[in-house]
Amino acid sequence: MVQPSSPRALLARWLSSRGNTPRADPAFLARFGYRFDAIADLVLRLYAPRLDDPDAFVLRVADLLAGAHASRPTELRAGDAEREARVAEGREPWFLEPGLAAYMAYLDRFSGDFRGFRERLPHLERLGARIVHLMPFFPCPAGNNDGGYAVSDYLGVDPRLGTVADLVEAARELHRRGLYLAADLVLNHCSDEHPWALAAKRGERRYRDYFHVFPDRAAAERYGRAMPEVFPETAPGNFTWVPELDAWVMTVFHRFQWDLDWSNPEVFVEMLGILLELANRGIDILRLDAVPYLWKREGTDCRNLDEAHDIVRLLKACADVAAPGLAFLAEAIVQPSEIVRYLDSGRVEECQLAYHASLMVLLWDALATGKTAVLSRSFGEETRLAPGTGWLSYARCHDDIGLGYDEEKILRAGFTPRAHRRFLLDFYSGRYPGSFARGRLFMEDPRTGDARISGTCASLCGLEKALEEGDGAAVDLAVKRIMLLHGLAASLTGIPLVFSGDELGLVNDFSWLDDPALADDNRWMHRPRLDPEALARSEVADTVESRVMNGIARFLRLRKDVPAFAPDAPFEVLHAQDEHLVLCLRSPKEAAAKARILVAANFTAKSRAVRFQELPAGLGAPARDLLADEDAPSVLEPGTGEIALGPYALAWIALAAPERKAGA
Numbered sequence: 001m002v003q004p005s006s007p008r009a010l011l012a013r014w015l016s017s018r019g020n021t022p023r024a025d026p027a028f029l030a031r032f033g034y035r036f037d038a039i040a041d042l043v044l045r046l047y048a049p050r051l052d053d054p055d056a057f058v059l060r061v062a063d064l065l066a067g068a069h070a071s072r073p074t075e076l077r078a079g080d081a082e083r084e085a086r087v088a089e090g091r092e093p094w095f096l097e098p099g100l101a102a103y104m105a106y107l108d109r110f111s112g113d114f115r116g117f118r119e120r121l122p123h124l125e126r127l128g129a130r131i132v133h134l135m136p137f138f139p140c141p142a143g144n145n146d147g148g149y150a151v152s153d154y155l156g157v158d159p160r161l162g163t164v165a166d167l168v169e170a171a172r173e174l175h176r177r178g179l180y181l182a183a184d185l186v187l188n189h190c191s192d193e194h195p196w197a198l199a200a201k202r203g204e205r206r207y208r209d210y211f212h213v214f215p216d217r218a219a220a221e222r223y224g225r226a227m228p229e230v231f232p233e234t235a236p237g238n239f240t241w242v243p244e245l246d247a248w249v250m251t252v253f254h255r256f257q258w259d260l261d262w263s264n265p266e267v268f269v270e271m272l273g274i275l276l277e278l279a280n281r282g283i284d285i286l287r288l289d290a291v292p293y294l295w296k297r298e299g300t301d302c303r304n305l306d307e308a309h310d311i312v313r314l315l316k317a318c319a320d321v322a323a324p325g326l327a328f329l330a331e332a333i334v335q336p337s338e339i340v341r342y343l344d345s346g347r348v349e350e351c352q353l354a355y356h357a358s359l360m361v362l363l364w365d366a367l368a369t370g371k372t373a374v375l376s377r378s379f380g381e382e383t384r385l386a387p388g389t390g391w392l393s394y395a396r397c398h399d400d401i402g403l404g405y406d407e408e409k410i411l412r413a414g415f416t417p418r419a420h421r422r423f424l425l426d427f428y429s430g431r432y433p434g435s436f437a438r439g440r441l442f443m444e445d446p447r448t449g450d451a452r453i454s455g456t457c458a459s460l461c462g463l464e465k466a467l468e469e470g471d472g473a474a475v476d477l478a479v480k481r482i483m484l485l486h487g488l489a490a491s492l493t494g495i496p497l498v499f500s501g502d503e504l505g506l507v508n509d510f511s512w513l514d515d516p517a518l519a520d521d522n523r524w525m526h527r528p529r530l531d532p533e534a535l536a537r538s539e540v541a542d543t544v545e546s547r548v549m550n551g552i553a554r555f556l557r558l559r560k561d562v563p564a565f566a567p568d569a570p571f572e573v574l575h576a577q578d579e580h581l582v583l584c585l586r587s588p589k590e591a592a593a594k595a596r597i598l599v600a601a602n603f604t605a606k607s608r609a610v611r612f613q614e615l616p617a618g619l620g621a622p623a624r625d626l627l628a629d630e631d632a633p634s635v636l637e638p639g640t641g642e643i644a645l646g647p648y649a650l651a652w653i654a655l656a657a658p659e660r661k662a663g664a
C-alpha cells in the first residue's frame with residue numbers, strides 16, 4: 001500500500017487541482033475544509049487495509065462530494081443556508097423545532113401513489129404532522145419484497161407509485177407547505193434482484209465482493225455462530241445457498257435481502273453517491289434502515305460494532321459537506337444504551353434522530369399490567385440525549401413490538417423477566433383471560449419461547465374486540481387507551497410520530513392473508529390502507545374515527561405552543577406513590593420561559609388521584625389542565641390538593657411558579 005499523505009497535504013492537493021475552480025462555492029469549501037480531517041481519518045480507519053492507494057480514494061470521495069454539491073438544486077442550497085444559519089444564531093436545529101410532529105406511511109396504502117399524495121396532504125395538515133416519512137418507494141421485486149425493504153434500484157421509483165419527477169415534486173410540495181420529507185436509505189442489504197446481485201450471480205468478481213459470500217456451509221456457520229436470527233420463523237439462519245454463486249450469501253433478514261459488505265470501500269462509495277443523490281431530490285431526513293447491522297465480524301453478534309458507528313460518522317461528515325440540511329434518523333431497535341450511541345454527538349456526529357423504541361415498549365408494558373414501575377424506572381437517565389439530537393416518540397409503527405428491554409428493570413419492578421414476557425405475549429395475543437387486546441404473535445421461536453407482537457394500535461387497545469361485541473362502554477375505554485398512548489408520545493419527550501391508520505383508530509386488516517406474497521408476515525395486519533370511508537367518517541362528529549383523529553390532532557396542536565414540550569426540553573420522571581400512575585415533569589429549556597408541565601397518566605380503568613402533597617416540594621401549585629375541556633372538565637380540585645384522573649386519563653397540568661420565600 002502507498003503510504004497515505006497527511007489530511008492537510010491531501011486537502012491542499014485537492015484544492016489546487018480541483019477545488020479552486022470558479023464554480024466552487026466558498027461555503028462548500030469552508031465546510032469541506034472543516035470536515036476534511038475527519039473524513040480522511042475515518043476513511044483510513046475503516047478502509048486502509050483494503051486500499052492500494054488511500055490518497056486516491058480520499059480524493060475520489062472529495063470529487064464525489066464536490067460533484068454532488070455542484071448539482072444540488074438552488075432552492076435546496078438556500079434551505080441548507082437557512083438551516084445552518086438558525087444553528088449559528090444559537091437556535092435549535094430545524095428538526096427539533098418546537099411543535100414538529102411526524103407521520104409515517106406506505107405510499108400505496110396512504111394515497112395509492114405519488115399522484116394521490118397531494119390530495120392527502122390536507123389530512124396530514126388537519127392532523128398537525130409536518131414530517132412525512134414515506135416508506136420505501138423504490139423499485140423492488142414483485143411478490144414478497146418486505147414492504148419495499150428489498151430494494152432493486154436505490155435511485156429509481158417503483159413505477160406502480162410514480163416517477164423520480166413525482167418524488168421531486170412531492171418534496172417541493174411539502175416544502176411549499178412548510179412540511180418535510182423523510183425517506184429510507186436501506187443500506188444494510190439490497191434485493192437479490194439488484195443489478196449488483198445479478199452481476200455477482202453472473203460471476204463478476206467485483207460485485208461478488210459487494211456481499212458476504214462463503215464457499216461452504218461450515219464457513220458460513222463458523223462466521224455467524226454468535227449471530228441471532230431476525231426472522232426465525234420464516235427466514236431461519238443468517239445465510240442462504242445461492243446456486244449461481246455456488247456459495248452461501250449472508251442474508252440476515254430475508255433470503256432475498258443480501259447483506260452488503262461495508263468493509264468493501266466500493267460499497268461505501270456507491271452508497272455515498274446514492275445518499276447524496278437522494279438528498280438532492282429534496283429528502284430532508286434519511287432513515288438509516290437496520291443501521292446496527294452494518295458491520296460484521298466473525299464470531300460476534302454482528303450488531304452495533306464500532307465500525308458501524310464509524311460508517312455513520314463518515315456518511316454524516318460527507319453529507320454535512322455536500323448537503324448540510326440533511327438529518328439522519330437511526331433505525332436502531334436495540335437496547336436503550338446502544339440506541340443512544342447512534343446519537344452521540346461527539347466531535348463527529350452520527351444520527352440526529354432515533355426511534356424511541358424503549359419508550360414504545362414500555363408504554364405497552366404499562367398498558368397490559370396497569371402498573372407503571374417498569375416504565376417509570378426505565379425512562380430516565382439512560383434515555384437522555386446529547387444536545388442537538390432528539391427522539392421520535394411513538395406508540396406503533398409498521399414493525400412488530402419486540403420485548404427486548406432491560407431485564408434488570410423488570411426484576412427491580414418486582415416481576416420475573418421470563419414470566420413477565422410470557423404474560424405480555426399472552427395479553428396482546430388475546431389469550432390471557434380478560435385481555436382486551438387482539439394482536440398476534442410474530443416470529444414465535446419455540447426453542448426460546450421468544451416472540452414479538454403484531455396488531456394495530458386500536459386493536460391492541462381493545463377497539464376491535466369492543467366493536468365486534470357491540471359494547472359501547474368498551475369502545476369508550478379503547479378510545480381512551482389509544483388517546484393515552486398517543487398523548488404520552490406527544491408529551492413525555494421528543495417528537496411525536498403517528499403511524500398511518502392509527503390516527504383513525506383503524507383495527508387489524510386481515511386482507512393480508514389473501515395475498516400469498518404477504519401471507520407469511522403478519523406485520524401486514526397492522527399496515528392498513530387509509531380507507532376513504534374511514535377518512536370520511538373522521539369528519540363526522542362522534543364516530544370513532546373522528547374521536548381518535550380529533551383527539552390526536554388536539555394533542556399535537558396544544559403541545560405546539562408549550563415551551564416545556566419542545567422535543568429536547570428536559571424531563572424528569574417523578575416517583576408516584578400510586579403504582580398505576582406515571583408522573584413526568586417537563587421544564588422549558590429557558591428557565592424564563594413560562595410554566596413547567598406535570599404530565600400525569602392513569603394506566604387503569606378505575607379513577608385515581610394524584611396527591612399533590614406527596615410530590616416533591618417546590619414543584620409549584622397545579623394551575624390549569626391544558627387538556628381539560630367541556631367533555632372532561634378540569635380535574636383540579638385545589639381544595640383537596642388532589643388531581644382526579646378518570647379511567648386511562650391523561651392530564652397536562654401547568655404548574656404555577658413555586659412561591660418564593662420572603663427575602664429569597
Ligand code: GLC
Binds near residue numbers: 150
Ligand atoms: C427494518 C424495517 C423492517 C424491515 C427490516 C429489513 O427493520 O423497519 O420493516 O423488515 O428493516 O429491511
